[in-house]
Amino acid sequence: MFRYCSLSAEVLTKAGRFFPTVLSTKAGRFVAAVFFATATLFSFLPSAAAQTSLFFPRNLKKAYDKGTRSWDGKPGPNYWQNRANYVINASLEPKTRRLSGEETVTYFNNSPDTLKQIRFKLQHDRYRKGGQRAYDVTPSDISDEGVRIENLTYNGQAVDDKKRRRASTFLDIDLKDNPLPPKSTATMTVNWSYTLPAGEDAARECVCDSTTFFVPYWYPQIAVYDDLRGWADAPYTGTYEFYHEFADYDVTISMPPGFQVWATGEWQNAADILEKTYSDRWTKAHTAAEVISVFSEKELTAGGVYKNAKQNIFKFKASDVPDFAFAASDHFNWDATSVVVDDKTGRRTFVSAAYNTASTDYPQVARIAADGIRLMSTYLPGYPFPYPSMTVFNGNDGMEYPMMCNDASTAPRSPMTLTIHEVSHTYFPFMMGINEQDYAWMDEGWASFFDYTLSDSLSGHTIGGVRGYSGIAGTDNDVPPMVKSRNLSSAYRNASYQRPQNAYLTLLDLLGYEKFHHCMSVYMDRWKGKHPAPFDFFNTWNDASGQNLDWFWRPWFFEWGYPDLAIQSVVNDDAAKCQVIIVERKGNIPVPVHLEVEHTDGSKQTIHHTAAVWKDGATSFRIACMPGKTVKSAQLGQKTIPDTDQKDNRFTTP
Ligand SMILES: [Zn+2]
Structure with a gap:
């Protein structure tokens, strides 16, 4: 998610420019001596139960004892996860906004556990009267029944009311009398309907105008049952979103004539719906490098885009994805192109932008998305984009779904940052099934x-900013990210976006691109299509980097604190015939030392050391300057390095 609201100024601050230290020349090798102070800030009490020096929650240990997770960060030899496959038939009536569907779910209990219930998520139930909500919703969007369930069967038997339990956004089926054994399969059918929320407060879902819809969280979806906690029990209240089981989808969506549907997965029947001119364009875009208009609003208005039919019935298939979303409009423009995402195989991803003519930024979006996907595949994370299709739909939010984004227009600003943000979510939480x-x-x-x-990179350093962390760091709203997201409210945003973004940038600087990329690739190879949890991440990166990074993880992810460096003093080293700048670490969160030095003879020098200088708990760091030169001024830090007190970052010769 990427919410444009009161936070947009903070989110889009362009103050920072990424300093590509991994590519930078470290001008000169300066003799640097680290003073080893008492390492109180970095000390810890190892848990007797856990093979990590980090604080380890007791309740997660059973997964390691049972071998479903490993201390080296790999999935354990007994790792398992459950799975659900969906066949869905649905229709949306634009005039009433009523969505109706029927689905058959095949659920695979791969766990060693006997399941005494099955849990469906009914996320639209946050609009049910009395439902729990993180945000206000428009009163007219609330209904007494939420999602209407008209039919529910389990292995061919109707599930009567006594066996159903509706609570918050869950529908549980009681299986106490007929539990689902380990390593077995169950089949369920559900018929359901509800009315799409149309109020101004609706986000994620979008009734964008009377004939344009973005539809997520729309079908009864089986909740995750995992090795760490059993059934996922966080209701959907509007903030804390994804944690889904991987699934195959075979989805049919019926719309009145004149409507186009875009969705997760690959469209199976373009030639049945579009006249040849347009289906040819659609086909061509699958191998084209340039952006092609599949159709424009003007062409839709003129008629002749669609074959005559009483209904436009769209068929989509998707494999191994954790969710399915769709969107529909009768007047949106459609641009499409494709991009090679795997140089070894030549595999391409089909990239689309579907948008309102009034959105003046959107003609750039297909190009940006395709170029962004290319960079994701080759640079960061540097891992082939996993999906065959990606559509950015001009909705009302900044919100990701597998192969679909609901992105508001950002005009007159560039849509680049928002587009990249939402499309890059493909890796986390989708390809890597993160518990968000x-x-x-x-x-x-x-x-x-x-x-x-x-x-x-894409903009030539003109677009994109680091989310400011210095302002909030060390306040009582700067909660360590390891506190579970669902337990945060006003502290959620910083703990989920700002602080970890700054941590990962510091990590890139620390490891250098090659090692960082290697660790990322190992992490993705190990956990692609699975559910990595924090210690799988920490331990994999420790393992793949060949170094114990707990000293870095601990302050950034587990501790209260803040980053704060200062220039303590500039002293003469008579023996070495040079001056020495002493940098002090006042805060516990380790950040790089970056100095811009000007000498009295006018020469300048840039000095950069990664956060590794603080690895052993040092509280000060000495940097020897060029022999024979006198420091006129020194400026510590840079806009991309968080520092809560920057008043002590400058030295000027008195
Ligand atoms: Zn996001």
């Missing part, structure tokens, strides 16, 4: 890292 309800920093932090680094 508990650890949003494991996906929002990365999307924020990508939106900055990739926008910076």
